[in-house]
Amino acid sequence: MGVIEESRSAWSSPIVLTPKPEGTDRFCNDFRKLNEVSKFDAYPMPRVDELIERLGPARFVTTLDLTKGYWQVPLTKEAKEKTAFSTPDGLYHYKVLPFGVHGAPATFQHMMDQILCPHREYAATYLDDIIIHSPDWTSHLGHLGTVLGALRHAGLTANPKKCHLGLEEAEYLGYTIGRGSVRPQLRKVEAITTWPKPATKRQVKTFLGLVGYYQCFIPHLATMPAPLHKMTEIKHPHHVLCSVEAEEAFTFLQKALCTEPVLNTPDFGDTLVVHADASGTGLGAVLSQARGGEEHPVTYCILAVSCKNMKGIIQQWKKNAWRLNGP
Template identity: 25%
Template sequence: KSDDIALFDLILEHANVQQRFHRMSQENASKTDSKGSKVEKKPQRAASSKPPPPRTSTPAAAASGGTTPSTPRPTRAPPHDGCLVCKGSHWMNDCPVATDAQREEALKQFREAKEKRLSARSKMDGLSLPRARTPDDISTLTQLLDRAVANGLPAEYVDAVRELLEAFPDVWREAVGADPPANIDPLQVTIQSGAVPHRSSPRKYAPMQAQFIRDYVKSLVDSGLVEQNNASRWACAVVPVRKPGTQDKFRLTIDYRPVNKVTVPIAGTMPSTATTLNALEGMKVFGRVNFTQGFWQLPLHEDSREVFSFVTPDGVYSPTRVPQGAMDSALHFQSQIQAKLAPLIPKSALVWVDDVILFAPTIPEFLETLRVFFGIVQAANFKLNAAKSSLFELEIKWCGRLISSDGIRHDPERVSALAELPLPSTIAELQYFVCATNWLHDSLPDYARLIAPLQDKLNAERKRIGRRNRNALNVATSWTGDEEAAFDSVVNLVWDSALMAFPDPAAEMLLFTDASALGYSIIVTQVRNWDPLLPVDQQQHEMIVCKFSSTPRKTGRWWKRRRSRSLKLAAILNTSFFVHLDSGCTVTTRIWRTFLRLELSSRNTSETACSAGRCVSVVYTM
């Protein structure tokens, strides 16, 4: 798209077609004019009933100019890059200074360059994905490269990215087929001692669902992903789920809850996005890759295949790959991917199950990261989904957040969808709203105070209907005027969610804290261009940390002790603020001012000063 030489052949072909069309139009116009003149002369000869003899042209007439001269050939526009010899604004054949030898040499070089471009294009076109092309998916790696260019990849790096794609053509798949599993440790689950095998009876399905199950399971058997095992002592039920926005397309899910109840979970935790996202500080170039049907690529230990068997109207089948929905599946996936990508994590890559983001401060470093990543993927026999991957972005979406060199912000589509929700009419809708807004709490100042009335309402409603009664969540709920006002306040706060910036050592950093018998709050901001003549509230702040909490109910008596509040606040400063800063970094001494407003209604002023002093000492001793 940005190389004019690469598009020369296409431009020349379209130009020739346009030129031929122009000539045909002129010829048709001249014929129409001559025919019209003949029609006008016919009424003058109408008195004679005998038709006039046909007019024949003679060589003499032709020689004397009796026939109409042909339309002159239009002049061709000069080439975009000029003459191949002198680079002038004319064609090579019209060059006044070029010799025959120079013309032959220039033409030879032009043809060699053309063949080189065609051979490179044929290689890229041959790297098609196995499945048939769909309108919305990327079907060739050439289109994947075009997406990178559209996202801002400079023209001087296009060839380097193309070479990377040509060097690793086998890492891309649109669907997992008969390929062998990835070269990782197979998942082996541990069942509790004395557990009784669960075997579900075959369920009844609608004809359309039954046909889908039959066809889909057959494709899994043909690809070697499952195998029929009617002698299995375990069998869970399959549940076809209709895909959103469709009427005849389904997704096959398996109810593994009976197996999960008797499974001994593996030790492990998912990474915390609050801490892992700090690795993106200073990064300006990003890429995103997705594993094609990630769980189907992971091998399942032979001793665990029978446990995850499922039953259909046609029989019982045991998977040979890790099933999605099992208790240990996600943690096993996460641990195996992290082990393989250990050379890149966390300096150049972050992983969340089957979604991986790559990043670097410069484009050359990012290309080297891509090369290392593709090498690891190819060695481990993983397959990537080109339709869900992007090789170059300046702002990337990962785990519901938009990440760029400026900072981290929540996805505007999710924020707008949440803020446009109507007033909840049932307890379930209220619970959904409270949980969804809590996911945005790190960028919502004063969230704990505003959400407290809705949280109290939800707790009261669930206590009234019973916390374990899930069906009762659909019971309608009524709203008072104060509760509706609290809901509107939270919605307005969601609209104003702040951008979370990365700490800048050169900026002035400010710490705002508040603690009372009602709870605590901690906000850390930075000001890149500090103006000593302006008050604090008129500076251009960028939020870094936003922590808050209402009074802990179970520890309310402990929390109301003044010394306990100050110690709790100091502990939170240790864990939530300085985790964003390098240990021993001089940036901790750049805190311009510390605002401590500990609302301690105490007569013992020495204890109040001591409590505040503990918090201040935490800031200046880290």
Template identity: 35%
Template sequence: MTMKDEIKRQVEQMLKDNIIEHSNSQFASPVVLVKKKDGTMRFAIDYRKLNAITIKQVYHLPIINEIREEVAGKKIFTSFDFKSGFHQLPMNPEHKERTAFSCWMGLFQFIKVPFGLCGAPTTFMRAMNELKKYISASFLIYIDDVILSSENEIEHLNDIEQFLNVISNFGMRLKLEKCEFGLAEIKYLGFFISENGIRPDPKDLECINKIKPPNNLHELRAFLGAVNYFRKFIPSCAKILGPLYELTKDNKFKTSTEWNEEEWNSFNEIKEKLKSPPVLAPPNPKESYIIETDASLKGIGAVLIQNKHPVAYYSRTLKDTEKRYHINELEALAISQALKEFFNLYNRYRHNNN
């Protein structure tokens, strides 16, 4: 199927589903087709010019790490995926003409919220938070990714029934093939979550381990960025990566064929660490925490521990001024930075327990 055929198919389907309508607008944004993981094409509009002149909405989006930490430790999980979630919300009639797009079939505008508008994620999140007012079950939302967690099967079945009844009353639809029900471990927002805690997806780690030594600055930064995504699972991550980060500074880059032993050790050691990262334990508000810190001229690091299990790791390299600190000052710096880094986690659960 050609791109022209795909656009025709999706436009006709959206007309049939009352997602779009014919338009006489003076606005016109171009169509783009984005390939999804399953091989199908997502119909989207390039709203960059419209977004540039749009007043941005201010609305709190939850912190992804906090969502994962809050649901980890429960015994049973279900995730829900809304079917084209944005398209289930109506557009403000006064603003529909601004969503107009042009293609070889003519000019159309959206009746429902389209993908690509800068305000779409926050609008959908606001709507989902309105739903929460009618649901007592323990569930968390990040835009259109919903996870429900419970302590036992009976509670979980009741929670699922309540959630489905509420979204049905609001006319919301789910994409059943992307929902997962009653699992002891579930992948949510990129990580696996279970009663035991949080762990990375082995497939993601395998991809990093397959990365070849970088031969240009772009490749090096891409490698460091990929590893950095899992830094909370790696003890002394910044210290290990220090020699490679040095190569990103002005005029210091060199290809892997020019690396010294320290740089090769950095590259190989971080890959080795990612082969078997620890499962981060779920925070328990009824238990106390221990923070262990480490400091040297190569950097500072810390681990938040509960019941002898790591909850989170933290590390960073030293700033130029900090490299002149006495070792006692570095130890104090490590403690101070660890308390700041872990504050939201241990303080949030401490207050929830009071």
């Protein structure tokens, strides 16, 4: 595939073989030493929630996945030498952007943003995952052809097996999107609902991280996981025992994604409504929009607040209450 070539570089990173689920080994490079001396690339990664919001009430969507995206980015001569690695057969370096160098995501995202910038009204990308959205079939065909032309002009190719064209509903970045709505991807929900009761700090953190990705669907996420968060504190041992409160929180979070409503993608040309609330342990709000005579949630926003921070909020509220209540 022209990915690597023999090298005479003064650099050399070790290789690591990690087992795959099917029993084979995955070839990986340990670029930690290289990353320590590499210049940091501060180019921002897009926020997933903002990408989803841009879809609005699209009727047709297409998702594209580039074939080994990083490997479609050629390296300069100087960059090639720094990616060298040792093998029993000699020294080799990469000709294309490898996985594991810390500037790779920013470099790739910057490239994709430049390519799709003229088409951002109907196309978005998170690394090599592209989505095209349109209000009707005719415009969707035009948008699809334009984006494919831009990728071809840039010399990029998509993986046909991972592309889904002209759908009313599609999976994208862990969500099922289409018909003006968004909900968690079914297999992700199943992973959460069948998650075994955590017995270690790491298992608790992994579970909370997975649930946290879908926090916009769970109204009470600011307060309910508090017993689980306590289990991850330093004072607790590596192996933890679930309290009654922690088990209740764990069960609540497992069920929440199965029972909470589907969210609507926002139509920024129409009125949006915010409902806010607060308690002694957290703040919450729901952004909603009326469609078909009924108000539907667009997203839930939550924030857990410590006692110290809550006191500060109360003080500021008292100080500025007159502004809200009037003279």
